[in-house]
Amino acid sequence: MDWLALLIFAVITLGHTTLWISFVNRSHAWPLHCSQLRHLRHLHDLFIPLFPIILVWRVGLTGPNLLRGGSWANVSPVWWGVFAACAAGFVWLIWVCLRSLLRHPPEYQRSYDSIVYDIGKELGHRPVGRGPYHLLTKVPFNEQTLLEFSRKTLALPRLPEEWDGLTILHISDWHFAGSITRDYYEKVSEILAQEPVDLVCFTGDLIDDQDLVVWFPDTLGQLNGKYGSYFILGNHDWYQRPVETREALERLKWVDVSSRTLVLDIAGKTLELGGDETPWLGTVPEFTSSADFRLLLCHTPDHIPRVRKQDVDLMLSGHNHGGQVQLPVIGPVYSPSKYGVKYASGTFWEPPTLLHVSRGLAGCHPLRWRCKPEATILTLRRMS
Ligand SMILES: [Fe+2]
Structure with missing residues (x-):
């Protein structure tokens, strides 16, 4: 040999x-x-x-x-x-x-802490159903039924003084498929609802089985931001019936910001909030106002080069799930992005835009290793 x-x-x-x-x-x-x-x-x-x-x-x-x-x-x-x-x-x-x-988070992420919940323990049983790929939930050390509820403080150069301390609950990629059961999502929503926030933002991929739209009222329906709850859809919603999904969310008073921007008055300052579901749904939103701050919900972080040119201050994304499996030394392996694993999850400073990519809560394959399901409260601070 x-x-x-x-x-x-x-x-x-x-x-x-x-x-x-x-x-x-x-x-x-x-x-x-x-x-x-x-x-x-x-x-x-x-x-x-x-x-x-x-x-x-x-x-x-x-x-x-x-x-x-x-x-x-x-x-x-x-x-x-x-x-x-x-x-x-x-x-x-x-x-x-x-x-x-x-890689380290940029200096603009000033703090990070989190609490991990074992939702199975909270419920008294494993919240696993008979949906697609449900056997993956039996893989040892699978973290899919946990929740990491994290808090990050982000310093933003152009944040109005009046908004110092503004909070956003960023949630993404819940993937209702039936492999993880309804009571998991209800418990997660109950935990998240205990923390009052100014805005709730969902960045796409809610549903993999259209029949599970009936889960919305007891899950996302529990979440209300002081200044509203906003959503866009993602590629997995595109595979289903997105018009029905939008209507179901709007019945819960969630606001669809896809393919457009809207201007909110918060404490006397203006926020232009847009939503981008391309390349799967809708069109690229045009930021046209002279608002004090621009926030974009964009399912994939791949659009960051264009978003920078749109002078967006804060971009929230999902889609990549943190890779779902993160290996020692190698890190994430699979990430559905034209940049591979570069934007799998985390905070990135791409001037003038601060990008936050959530690991999301689930996936159509219910397997996570060293990559817990995530929901995040972002506290915005004025850059001193
Ligand atoms: Fe997803």
């Missing part, structure tokens, strides 16, 4: 896996229907384990026989092309790991 060749094969295989994951992440940023995306994921599921078998068989144990002391000079140009692409994938993997290890 040529151990050096085996090590190189391992590097090539890791690089190949990285390329497939990068492809799947980026393909999920496009407005493709879920059945098309499922086909792409199946290709990923097939080729990741198949590649090392073909590699060992065609190059390691036959052909140039590299694992048995054969010469690399006998490797065909096609395989050299494959090796070069996989080597680039491996370098990319190292870069992503380093970026994940070295």
Whole structure:
């Protein structure tokens, strides 16, 4: 056995896996229907384990026989092309790991603390139903039935003095699918409702089963901001019947801000609040007023370059779920974004915009490791 060749094969295989994951992440940023995306994921599921078998068989144990002391000079140009692409994938993997290890929240996030609730313990039973992929809830150490209720203080350069201490409950990606039961969401809503806030903002992906619209009154219906509760929808809502979803939320006095902006008067200062559900639904909202502050609810953080040009002060997003699984050293792996895992979750300063990406509460796959379901109270502070 040529151990050096085996090590190189391992590097090539890791690089190949990285390329497939990068492809799947980026393909999920496009407005493709879920059945098309499922086909792409199946290709990923097939080729990741198949590649090392073909590699060992065609190059390691036959052909140039590299694992048995054969010469690399006998490797065909096609395989050299494959090796070069996989080597680039491996370098990319190292870069992503380093970026994940070295990343810190920006100085504009002044504080962060949280309380973790075990909703199963609070209820006296595991809130797991028979919805899609429900067997994933049995995976050891799955955190899907927890809640991390976090509080972050954000300093904003252009926040009006009158709003110093303004609070926003940012919630996202609740994914009512039936795998996690109604009482989980009711309990979470009850916990969140105990904290009065000025604004409640939901940033999309509420429903994966349209019949579960009946859950709304006892869940989101419990949440009311002093200055209102606002929502946009996401790609999973697009897969269902979004008109019905909007109507059900509006019956609960939630305000749909998709594809538009509205101006609110808060303590004598004006807030222009917009909603962006593109590329799946609606159109890009135009900020046109000379309001004192601009806030955007945008399902995917991918639009950050455009949002910066719109001079938005604070952008709230979801969609990426924090990756749902965060590995030691590597960090998040899967994130449906054209930037891969860069904006999987957290706070990012992209001047002049402060971006907050929620990990959300659930997903159509009920599996979370080192990535707890999240709801966040953001306290806005004037930058001193
Ligand atoms: Fe989502």
